[in-house]
Amino acid sequence: MTGNVDIGRLIAPVNRLAGVGPGRADRLAHLLGRESAAETRIFDLLNHLPSGISDRRTLVKVADAPERGTATYTVRITGHEASRTPKGPVRAFGEDETGKLAIVFFRGGYKWIVGALPVGEWVRVSGDTTWRDGRPQVIHPDATAIVDGPDAPIGPGFGLEPTYPMTQGLTPGVLAGAIGAALEMLADIPEWLDGALMTRESWPGFADAYRTVHRPEEVGDILPTSPARRRLAYDELLASQLALAIVRDRERTRRGKARRWDPAAIDALEASLPFALTPSQRLAIAEVSADLAAEHRMTRLVQGDVGSGKTMVAMVAAAMAAGDGGQTAIMAPTDLVARQHYETLARFLEPQGVPVRLLTGRISDAERARAMADLADGAAKVAVGTHALFQGAVEFADLALVVVDEQHRFGVSQRMALTQKGPTSDLLVMTATPIPRTLVLASYGDMDVSRLTDKPAGRQPIETRVVSDTRLGDIIERLRAAIGRGEKAYWVCPLVEPGEESELTAAVSRHKVLTERLGPVVGLVHGKTPLGEREDVMAAFKDGDVSVLVATTVVEVGVDVPDATIMVIENAERFGLSQLHQLRGRVGRGSKPSTCLLLYRSPLGAVARQRLDTMRATNDGFRIAEDDLKLRGEGELLGTRQSGAPQFHVADLDRDGDLLQMASDDARLVVATDRDLTGERGRPLRALLTLYERRRVIERLRSG
Ligand code: ADP
Ligand code: MG
Numbered sequence: 001m002t003g004n005v006d007i008g009r010l011i012a013p014v015n016r017l018a019g020v021g022p023g024r025a026d027r028l029a030h031l032l033g034r035e036s037a038a039e040t041r042i043f044d045l046l047n048h049l050p051s052g053i054s055d056r057r058t059l060v061k062v063a064d065a066p067e068r069g070t071a072t073y074t075v076r077i078t079g080h081e082a083s084r085t086p087k088g089p090v091r092a093f094g095e096d097e098t099g100k101l102a103i104v105f106f107r108g109g110y111k112w113i114v115g116a117l118p119v120g121e122w123v124r125v126s127g128d129t130t131w132r133d134g135r136p137q138v139i140h141p142d143a144t145a146i147v148d149g150p151d152a153p154i155g156p157g158f159g160l161e162p163t164y165p166m167t168q169g170l171t172p173g174v175l176a177g178a179i180g181a182a183l184e185m186l187a188d189i190p191e192w193l194d195g196a197l198m199t200r201e202s203w204p205g206f207a208d209a210y211r212t213v214h215r216p217e218e219v220g221d222i223l224p225t226s227p228a229r230r231r232l233a234y235d236e237l238l239a240s241q242l243a244l245a246i247v248r249d250r251e252r253t254r255r256g257k258a259r260r261w262d263p264a265a266i267d268a269l270e271a272s273l274p275f276a277l278t279p280s281q282r283l284a285i286a287e288v289s290a291d292l293a294a295e296h297r298m299t300r301l302v303q304g305d306v307g308s309g310k311t312m313v314a315m316v317a318a319a320m321a322a323g324d325g326g327q328t329a330i331m332a333p334t335d336l337v338a339r340q341h342y343e344t345l346a347r348f349l350e351p352q353g354v355p356v357r358l359l360t361g362r363i364s365d366a367e368r369a370r371a372m373a374d375l376a377d378g379a380a381k382v383a384v385g386t387h388a389l390f391q392g393a394v395e396f397a398d399l400a401l402v403v404v405d406e407q408h409r410f411g412v413s414q415r416m417a418l419t420q421k422g423p424t425s426d427l428l429v430m431t432a433t434p435i436p437r438t439l440v441l442a443s444y445g446d447m448d449v450s451r452l453t454d455k456p457a458g459r460q461p462i463e464t465r466v467v468s469d470t471r472l473g474d475i476i477e478r479l480r481a482a483i484g485r486g487e488k489a490y491w492v493c494p495l496v497e498p499g500e501e502s503e504l505t506a507a508v509s510r511h512k513v514l515t516e517r518l519g520p521v522v523g524l525v526h527g528k529t530p531l532g533e534r535e536d537v538m539a540a541f542k543d544g545d546v547s548v549l550v551a552t553t554v555v556e557v558g559v560d561v562p563d564a565t566i567m568v569i570e571n572a573e574r575f576g577l578s579q580l581h582q583l584r585g586r587v588g589r590g591s592k593p594s595t596c597l598l599l600y601r602s603p604l605g606a607v608a609r610q611r612l613d614t615m616r617a618t619n620d621g622f623r624i625a626e627d628d629l630k631l632r633g634e635g636e637l638l639g640t641r642q643s644g645a646p647q648f649h650v651a652d653l654d655r656d657g658d659l660l661q662m663a664s665d666d667a668r669l670v671v672a673t674d675r676d677l678t679g680e681r682g683r684p685l686r687a688l689l690t691l692y693e694r695r696r697v698i699e700r701l702r703s704g
Contacts, residue, residue, distance in 0.1 A: 007687045009185040010043040017042060017181040024174060031167040031175075043691050045182045046210050047649050048175075049229070050162030050222045056126040056143060057154055063098035065129050065136035072126040072158055073138070074150045075101050077117050082110045089139075092117045094125075096150060101125075102137035103144075122147050126158055160216045179214055186210055192684035193234070194666065203231035224655055233651035234659050239692035240442070240648075241660070241667035242685060246697050248299070249671045256297040257424040259400060261323025269319050269352050275456060277312060280304070284313045284450035291426060291448070292320050292401070298426035303433075304452025305621035306585025307459065310430040313452070314403045315345050317428060322354045322381040326400025329421070330384045333406040335360045336535050340560060341405070342384040349382060359385035359394065362532070396421055403428045432585070432621075433578065442653060442660060453622075462588040462596050462619060466572075466612045469599040475568065476517050482566055483521060483547045489566035490586055491550045493526075510570070511550040521547040562590035572598035572615075573608035577628040580615050677701055 009016075015025040015037055025037035032048055034040040054070040062073060075094030083090050090110050092103040094117075103125055105113055117123055127141035143157040164175055186207040193203070204212060204227060212221050212228035220226055224233075270277060277285070284302055291298035304310045318328035330345070332338035342358040349356050357371035357380045374380035378397030387404075399422025429447070467475070479489055491514065493507040511524040523537040523546035540546040542561050567587045572580060580598070587594040598612055614627050653660065674682040689698055 006187065007043075007189060007691060009187065010046070010691065011041050012185075013038050014040045014042055014045055014178065014182075017045075017178055017185075019174075019177050019181060024170070024178065027167060027170045028175075028178060031165075031170060042182045042185050045178060046186075046214075047232075048164060048179070049213055049232075049650065050216075051165050052163040053216060053219055053222050054126075054142065054161040054163060055219060056158040056161065059154075061098040062096050062101045062136060065099075065101070067131075068129060070126065070142075071129045071138075072124065072143075073101055074122060074124045074147065074152070076122050077119050079119060080110065080114050080117075094123060100135060102132070102135060103141060104137050104139040106140070117144070117146075122149050122152070124152070124155075124158065160219065160221075162214060162216055162222055183211060183214055189687065190684040192681060192688050193231070193238075194681070197662075197666070198231075201230065202227045203234070204228055206231075206235070224652065229650075230656070230659065233648075233656045234663060235688060236648055236650045236692060237656065237660050237663040238666060239688050239694060241663040242670060243689060243692075243694040243697040245664075245667040245671045246675075246677075246700065249675055250700060256295050256426075257326075257400070258295045259292045259321060259324040259326060261320045265323050265352060266316060266319055269316065269348065272348060272351065273312075278309060278452070278454050278456055280452040280454050281309055281312055284452060285316045287448070287450045288313065288317045288428065289320055292317065297424065298401075298428065298448075300426075300428050300448045300450060302428060302430045302450045302452065304430075305455070306432045306582060307455060307589055308432075308452035309456055310405070310432070310452060311341060311344055313450070314405070314428060314430060315348060317401060317403070318345070318382050319349060319352065319354055321400035321426075322349075324400065325378070326398050327375065327378070327380070327396050327422075328382045328401040328403060329396070329399060330382065330403040331387045331405060332384065333386070335362055335386055335531065336538055337405065338384050338386050345382055345384060354382060355380045356382040356384065359383055361386070362535070394421070398422070399425045401426050401428060403430065405430045406432065432582065442648075458591065460588055460591065460593045462567075462584060462594045464584065464596045464598065464616045464619070466598045466600060466616055469570065469601050472599075475597060475599070476514065479514075479548060479566065479568075480518060483518065486563070487547075487565040487592065488541065488561060488563045489548045489568065490564060490583075491548055492567070492569045492583055493550060493552050506570075507550055507552050514548060514550060518548060521545060522550060523548070524550045526552040560589060561586070563592075565590070565592050565594040567594070567596045568599065569597070570599045571601055572612060573600045573604055577611050577614060577624050580611070581621055581624045584615070584619075585621075 013025070014020050014028050015022065020028065022037065025040065028045060029035070029037045029040040032040055032044045034044065056070060056072045058072065059074060060066070060071050062075065065071060065073075073094075073096070075096050077092055077094045078100075079093050081091040081093070087106075089104045089106045090108065090113050091105075092113055094101050094103065103117065103123075124143075124145045124147050125138055125141040126143040127138040129136050129138060131137065142161070145155060145157060147155070161176075163172070164179075166172065166175065188205070188207055191198075191205060197203070198205075203209070209228040209231045212226070213232070216222050221228060223229065284304075288298070288300060288302075291300060302310055302313055314328075314330060318330070321328050330338075330341055332341050338360050339358065342356060346356040355374065357374055359368065359371055363371070371380065371383070372394055375383055376395045376397060383394070383396075402422065402425050404427070482489060491510065493510050507524060507526045511522055514522045523541055525534045525537050529537070537546060537549070541549045541564075564587050567584055569575065569580065569583055575583070584596045587596060596615075598615060600608070600612065604612070614624060618624060651659065670677070670681065670685065673679070677683065677686050686698065686701070
């Protein structure tokens with residue numbers, strides 16, 4: 001093979017196709033979701049896959065006409081009827097030995113129809129059957145042909161016909177014509193898929209796959225599970241995974257520093273903890289330590305349910321880096337969580353000779369200046385703060401590790417800015433958002449993932465109850481008893497749509513009612529509470545005389561109040577599954593059994609009921625995330641908080657999730673063996689990247 005693989009015809013705009021003028025090109029752009037006709041490529045049109053199929057092969061007798069749907073009849077024409085009103089239809093009538101069929105036309109003149117379907121001729125008609133006055137009729141048949149007799153063989157036009165999602169201003173015939181012309185552009189190009197894989201999966205080649213899907217010979221050909229469709233889905237997933245793998249490969253090999261530390265120091269740190277690490281914490285720490293010790297730059301996601309103990313993983317990693325003289329910056333989502341992390345880390349790390357500094361907006365200027373000086377000259381080894389503080393003038397002597405807690409609050413560009421503070425630094429991202437495996441792969445294919453799958457020993461199970469809000473009185477009495485035992489409770493207020501005003505009102509009035517009933521032990525935080533006041537209330541809830549915390553959904557991510565044993569969520573039916581699970585994770589952290597009360601207002605919709613049932617049935621964050629995915633679809637799960645979740649056209653993560661894993665492995669192997677894509681499989685793979693518009697990655701390949 002010489003030179004590049006020629007896919008020029010496929011990436012040309014659709015107006016190059018015969019029969020596609022400017023008007024039709026615009027309609028196609030609209031149909032395919034493209035900005036303009038010029039950006040709508042022939043390849044995009046090929047990826048507009050059928051959503052259904054009409055089967056015209058089976059002949060039916062008139063007496064066996066279906067209730068509705070496509071059918072093909074063979075009838076002898078017996079007569080015609082002109083339209084009775086200006087807009088009325090012209091009818092032709094035909095019959096076989098079992099009954100009478102009407103063929104109806106709202107367009108086309110009487111004369112033309114009489115000529116096309118002459119009396120006495122046998123006619124084969126195929127189309128959508130409907131009923132009128134107890135008699136079957138076909139309005140505007142999709143196919144008609146004069147045949148020799150009732151037993152004439154099935155001719156062209158009476159086979160399988162795919163049907164497509166449509167848009168206004170485009171007829172099925174025009175779309176079919178354009179797709180037909182696009183199929184002509186398919187040339188046999190060198191295969192980019194691995195031959196063994198194709199054999200194993202019985203996948204056709206690239207061109208054949210498109211021909212099969214658009215010109216099906218069996219109904220099964222267009223199903224998402226057909227080998228042709230799976231192959232095309234795989235192409236799309238491979239393109240995205242390959243792009244991620246190439247970027248990752250370039251990042252990794254750019255620079256990095258192998259860190260060395262004294263294992264005895266880490267043993268000493270672990271021995272000083274008041275508990276034993278869980279098996280998953282150990283595994284995650286081992287994975288992180290291998291990354292730190294290697295020359296490549298680490299990019300690792302630590303994913304663990306709320307309360308799984310992610311902070312310990314970060315802490316041990318920081319100790320390892322410090323053992324090599326390196327510094328760690330830990331980014332917390334809020335000031336309060338930063339302070340909490342600081343207290344934990346300082347308590348365990350400082351006795352081991354690892355100085356920790358806090359950098360939040362609430363420390364004094366003098367403290368801040370001192371902390372910055374210590375970080376700049378390397379005296380301090382760990383800095384804990386919020387991301388805003390790291391955007392400014394903070395300098396590090398040797399930033400070895402950046403830890404980002406609760407990743408979804410940080411954009412990709414912020415993450416990149418952070419790692420620039422330490423050109424060789426490793427990155428550890430911690431998240432409790434239980435992102436399903438397929439989604440991690442699709443969105444973060446460029447990250448390694450460590451999972452904390454078990455919870456620290458001694459955790460009390462959380463009993464979840466679904467309760468009608470008519471029982472508010474009973475619940476308040478329960479709270480009173482719990483407070484008497486020294487326990488604490490969160491009370492999350494109705495999420496009222498859409499304005500925050502009303503949400504606020506709800507929280508304020510709930511606070512008032514609870515204070516009246518329970519006394520001055522009820523605190524309140526909501527979105528409009530000033531930051532300082534909010535922190536004071538949270539601190540009083542953690543250690544002081546606030547026993548019940550009324551909050552809107554601002555309940556701080558990552559706050560750890562071990563005495564809290566009750567979580568009340570009002571109007572729980574309005575929350576998403578993952579959100580409910582996150583909120584529930586605020587309790588069950590201490591030694592006493594905990595309860596989560598999900599209050600609902602009748603009537604409950606089916607989806608809401610299912611959500612609450614799932615919550616009651618399981619406390620497994622991964623299962624909940626999978627259910628959430630099913631109930632909401634992957635796009636919405638990440639919501640607006642998390643951008644960069646890729647959109648696929650041909651592949652569907654629910655259905656083709658298994659392919660994603662294969663594509664990911666495949667892509668890594670390709671990059672490991674042919675990182676510049678110049679080999680025999682590499683060059684066709686470049687074409688694949690071009691087809692799927694991974695332009696920036698290709699530019700990167702060019703620049704080496
Ligand atoms: P998250 O994963 O939600 O960030 P944290 O790191 O805040 O969890 O840990 C939650 C609580 O569990 C903390 O109080 C922490 O001290 C405690 N913890 C962490 N690891 C263990 C362990 N192995 N055994 C017992 N308790 C642990
Ligand atoms: Mg945490």
